[in-house]
Amino acid sequence: MASATNTTASADWPMWEVFVQLELGEPHQHAGNVHAPDARMALLNARDVYSRRGLVKSMWVVPSETITASTPGENGEFFEPGNDKLFRHPQFYKSPKGVGNLE
């Protein structure tokens, strides 16, 4: 749990990213963020802001500063390794006629 801050100004309260799961078994999706002095209260604030209509099955809060993100300007080279390997896709392969669908 991230440590509490010492200040009373809510501007200096850390920001928390909020993720919600709308159906059991589905992935958690980013919903927005909240300010709060600690994780416990971040979760309470997130509940009041992002689940007023009871549609949420599960909720995570994550300190915003702990998220490391890819850089938009470098997307090309960064994601390149995934782009040039067509043989990872089933469409790359040919099957003899008459065998039908191998999948």
Next chain:
Amino acid sequence: MDDAAKLKEFDDRIARGEIFEPKDWMPERLRKQLIRMMSQHAHSEVVGMLPEGNWITRAPSLRRKMILLAKVQDEGGHGLYIYSGVESLGVRREDLIDELHAGKAKYSSIFNYPSLLWSDMGAIGWLVDGAAIVNQTTLAKCSFGPYARAMIRICKEENFHKKQGYEILSTMMAGTPAQRAMAQDSINRWWWPSLMMFGPTDKDSPNSIDLMRWGIKRKSNDDLRQRFIDMTVPQAHAIGLTIPDPALKFNKETGHWEIGPINWEEFFNVINGNGPCNKERIAARKHAHDEGKWVREAAVAYAQKHSSLERRAA
């Protein structure tokens, strides 16, 4: 890449209908416009709690009271969604709120009108939220990701706001002559300010050009206003309300309702701080913020207590 090349690339992205995110390169002018527009929008949600908050203790039934409480709470939540989006552009929510409290920030002019009657809760829900929905449905398709996502979330919640307002008015219009007169009185006062919510006519809207160019505004103020008028006039007639505009007429050729002239002098007067309730609204916001200080202090004390307990246990 120099700025001209970056700008060209950005213009191309917008032309392809792409959504951009806070960390993407964007023209500095657009960043400023987005901060201005989104913070004004967030402030409007928050100040918008006040005219309706005025009637919570005097709602005519427990059902109406619970609905109104939930609606006002939604407006506060909508403010937070948008503040959350605008903070992604590198500004602090607290600074934006300080600007509002210092009278330096603008918000929707409509919230500077007083809510005098219970039927005003109907007019606000139906007309003010109805106008906001027309505006926000378009903004939900805008090119800036955090703004579009906040708008989608808000639009999903706003429909109940509009429907509960219309229900208040249709109930009153089916009531006694005094109740019908009250409902009509509310429409007489809220109709024109609602039309002004879409902002100045296109030729007097200086910020619109950049915002249209870069896909934030996708429809002009006048187009959105017309859509709202065409949608709303038949709803008024359906429950026997009269639109307070002697020049109002239906143009069979265009299929649009045509209105008389809007009093733009009143609009600019209110937006520049001289509406009936501007000072009262800001004073109420400041009061709420100051009175909430002990809650913020208590939250910090609570967090510190728990963090030291956890350290001791570790």
